[in-house]
Amino acid sequence: MRTPSIYSQDDPLTEALKPSENETEEQRRVRLQQETEARLVSERIDEDLRQERERMRKSRGDVKLLLLGQAESGKSTLQKQFQLMYKPHSLDQERVSWRTVIYFNVIRSIKHILSTLESWDDYIEGVDAGPTKYVPAVSSPSPGPSSPMMSPRTPNGISSRSNSPFTSTAAGKSSVASLRRRLSPLVAADTQLADKLSGGVAVSGSGKGNVFVRTGWQARTIENALGRRRQRPSVDVEKTEENFHDPLIEEIARMLEASKDDIRELWAHPTVKGLIAKRRMKLDEWAEFFLRHIPRIASAGYIPTTDDILHARIQTMGVSEHVFDVTIHGKSVSWHLFDVGGARGQRHSWVPYFDDANAIIFVAPISAFDQYLEEDPRTNRIDDSLQLFTQICSNPLLKSVHLVLFLNKTDLLRAKLDSGLKVKKYITSFGDRVNDYETIVQYFRAHFLQVHRKNNENRRVLYTHFTSVVDTKATQRIIGNVRDSIFRGYLQSAALV
Numbered sequence: 215m216r217t218p219s220i221y222s223q224d225d226p227l228t229e230a231l232k233p234s235e236n237e238t239e240e241q242r243r244v245r246l247q248q249e250t251e252a253r254l255v256s257e258r259i260d261e262d263l264r265q266e267r268e269r270m271r272k273s274r275g276d277v278k279l280l281l282l283g284q285a286e287s288g289k290s291t292l293q294k295q296f297q298l299m300y301k302p303h304s305l306d307q308e309r310v311s312w313r314t315v316i317y318f319n320v321i322r323s324i325k326h327i328l329s330t331l332e333s334w335d336d337y338i339e340g341v342d343a344g345p346t347k348y349v350p351a352v353s354s355p356s357p358g359p360s361s362p363m364m365s366p367r368t369p370n371g372i373s374s375r376s377n378s379p380f381t382s383t384a385a386g387k388s389s390v391a392s393l394r395r396r397l398s399p400l401v402a403a404d405t406q407l408a409d410k411l412s413g414g415v416a417v418s419g420s421g422k423g424n425v426f427v428r429t430g431w432q433a434r435t436i437e438n439a440l441g442r443r444r445q446r447p448s449v450d451v452e453k454t455e456e457n458f459h460d461p462l463i464e465e466i467a468r469m470l471e472a473s474k475d476d477i478r479e480l481w482a483h484p485t486v487k488g489l490i491a492k493r494r495m496k497l498d499e500w501a502e503f504f505l506r507h508i509p510r511i512a513s514a515g516y517i518p519t520t521d522d523i524l525h526a527r528i529q530t531m532g533v534s535e536h537v538f539d540v541t542i543h544g545k546s547v548s549w550h551l552f553d554v555g556g557a558r559g560q561r562h563s564w565v566p567y568f569d570d571a572n573a574i575i576f577v578a579p580i581s582a583f584d585q586y587l588e589e590d591p592r593t594n595r596i597d598d599s600l601q602l603f604t605q606i607c608s609n610p611l612l613k614s615v616h617l618v619l620f621l622n623k624t625d626l627l628r629a630k631l632d633s634g635l636k637v638k639k640y641i642t643s644f645g646d647r648v649n650d651y652e653t654i655v656q657y658f659r660a661h662f663l664q665v666h667r668k669n670n671e672n673r674r675v676l677y678t679h680f681t682s683v684v685d686t687k688a689t690q691r692i693i694g695n696v697r698d699s700i701f702r703g704y705l706q707s708a709a710l711v
């Protein structure tokens with residue numbers, strides 16, 4: 215007897231797939247099972263498509279805002295400011311999981327300092343490398359962190375280096391060596407932390423072994439730990455956030471607390487300060503913030519503050535979407551914020567989001583005049599920002615999108631100028647202009663405005679802001695302005711529909 219079949223008689227493909235006349239009972243059982251599975255898969259795909267259509271239908275009236283710019287420009291930090299403003303409780307929920315990133319940032323910085331010291335054989339000429347405060351009097355007192363480049367003086371005012379350079383250098387070197395030894399278990403935890411954050415994802419074209427995260431890593435960090443806890447029935451998993459304990463993170467927290475004084479000593483070490491002052495060691499921008507706050511961060515029970523979260527650094531991979539309800543003049547509209555990975559290897563993933571974008575905030579770090587891309591060390595970061603901005607302004611898909619430019623990291627620009635850095639040395643076209651903050655920001659702004667002018671067939675307005683997106687008060691005021699201007703454009707286009 216033939217089994218009732220889903221096959222039709224007319225379709226040639228169906229004809230070809232028809233079961234053979236001599237089908238055995240076993241073959242028939244397998245075929246029916248495969249048909250059922252195929253039907254389930256097909257139904258699942260239909261359901262996914264239906265949901266996607268529904269989502270598209272619902273989101274048609276929403277505002278879609280893209281955050282674009284090179285890596286490390288401050289896009290994710292700006293996204294955190296939006297989150298803080300429109301969904302503060304969600305940042306609170308994530309607070310604990312930011313510990314993982316901050317510990318990672320701290321340990322990577324320590325590792326970088328130790329390896330740079332090693333490449334200098336733990337000593338540089340002109341800086342007497344005796345330890346400062348934390349090691350008892352095996353060497354002469356140093357001038358302290360505030361004047362690292364001065365020759366250290368003994369209590370009676372005689373330069374110890376001129377008296378006995380070998381002894382002093384040896385003491386400095388041995389103090390670094392013993393710090394390195396004591397800090398090595400902590401530094402070794404860096405790989406496990408990286409794995410935890412990225413879920414073991416390695417990305418090509420991403421720069422020098424940096425760690426990337428995809429959307430939702432915060433939730434996954436919590437879930438991973440909970441997964442382990444759920445296997446133990448006696449544990450109450452309801453109060454997850456407060457009770458959340460990841461064994462690896464707890465172990466690192468313990469190591470950090472035990473190493474607190476060593477980290478402070480390393481950070482205050484004259485050789486470290488000397489290498490930084492002589493620009494022989496370039497630390498990541500966030501390293502100084504976290505090392506300065508190490509007594510607090512390395513304390514037991516540490517919970518990241520909002521400021522810590524704003525300074526935490528983890529690269530974005532692909533595009534992550536954040537949805538906020540924004541109310542203005544009594545009308546609530548869903549805003550979809552798309553935070554993209556800015557490294558060159560990530561930029562191809564932006565294009566699918568250009569189609570229905572309403573607005574772009576392009577973030578350009580103007581403190582980066584002395585920096586080069588990690589992906590391409592020959593390209594100056596400001597040059598890369600200008601090239602990228604040219605591509606965005608000239609892209610036909612984006613020609614009617616509301617455009618906002620954040621000239622960011624103005625606080626770091628000020629700090630660099632205060633430390634004596636000259637723009638002319640890195641950007642020759644700056645010429646003999648005055649090397650002060652106002653002249654420099656206007657000079658960079660003029661370059662971006664020129665790019666916009668040259669690629670502005672639609673005569674759209676470019677809104678520019680000088681920002682430091684780690685500054686919550688100032689950034690929230692600017693976000694308020696941006697929201698109003700985007701909203702005006704949104705209402706105008708809605709009126710035209």
Ligand SMILES: Nc1nc2c(ncn2[C@@H]2O[C@H](COP(=O)(O)OP(=O)(O)OP(=O)(O)O)[C@@H](O)[C@H]2O)c(=O)[nH]1
Nearest residue numbers: 285286287288289290291525527530556623682683
């Ligand atoms: N001091 C200071 N730090 C900033 C500012 N903006 C961003 N940062 C820091 O710069 C680092 C990089 O910022 P992110 O927001 O992660 O950069 P991003 O543009 O998202 O980078 P990708 O995800 O790689 O594309 C973080 O440690 C931030 O805290 C700023 O205006 N001032």
Ligand SMILES: [Mg+2]
Nearest residue numbers: 289290529530
């Ligand atoms: Mg990012």
